[in-house]
């Protein structure tokens with residue numbers, strides 16, 4: 526079970542609990558969101574004055590954002606606005622908090638852990654380490670890093686970008702009197718903490734300082750307003766695409782189907798390949814989420830499947846199995862040879878006379 530939808534949540538209304546696990550004694554936490562299967566979580570943590578711990582690592586990717594006070598890590602003074610991305614297995618230097626500080630801690634893969642170590646784990650992806658003061662060390666950039674984009678008046682600083690998943694962590698702000706009049710949803714989960722100020726969304730009302738949300742994919746949010754502006758820390762867990770529309774009543778299933786319709790229209794050959802997962806072919810994808818006998822429903826453009834250009838693209842069949850059909854005997858021989866000689870291989874999926882019991886790759 527991934528993390529549930531939590532929105533709106535105002536952490537300033539909640540009390541702290543004391544940590545009882547090694548490496549965290551002397552600190553207190555509030556749970557903002559939690560994956561109850563994996564233990565991945567977002568915490569607001571108060572490190573009380575005098576907190577100390579030796580060098581050490583965790584087995585989860587960890588992100589730290591200092592909200593107030595100072596944290597000294599391996600001799601570096603991390604003041605408010607400091608952001609760290611610490612890949613799993615990367616050892617942080619000895620940590621001291623002389624006068625207390627508050628921070629957001631994001632454990633992306635599993636529950637908080639701490640293992641004393643002054644060296645990185647041998648498998649740690651240490652190149653991914655980030656340490657930057659988001660307030661002082663970076664310029665604001667326009668918020669239009671993806672297209673279609675949010676309305677003008679939103680600015681951001683990209684703190685971390687994962688080249689494989691396109692997950693992002695960014696500081697963002699809305700200018701006073703910010704307005705975006707449409708409704709948005711994404712394929713990714715989205716998370717935000719309001720460091721200062723407030724913003725308003727049609728579905729969730731006013732989110733004040735200390736406001737937080739964890740929003741799974743395909744949930745409508747917007748339109749948006751911010752009367753006096755806000756500054757916030759945002760994160761996504763994969764590629765951010767803005768699906769905009771103006772239907773306040775659509776539900777996540779309808780939004781998901783509309784997103785599939787975008788794929789059907791814009792990348793029909795990829796859609797066709799995904800479609801195979803629903804019938805008989807590898808990969809063993811999620812079955813039944815897209816009704817493949819006809820174009821996925823799009824509540825905004827109900828008849829788009831009949832549009833000549835859509836039909837033209839969707840009906841083109843660049844079969845990468847054509848070769849298999851033409852050379853069936855050769856493929857069968859190669860298959861047999863691979864089996865007899867213990868060679869890893871894929872199966873001919875065009876013959877229709879095999880099962881999946883003996884798949885070997």
Ligand SMILES: [Fe+2]
Nearest residue numbers: 709711715746
């Ligand atoms: Fe969003």
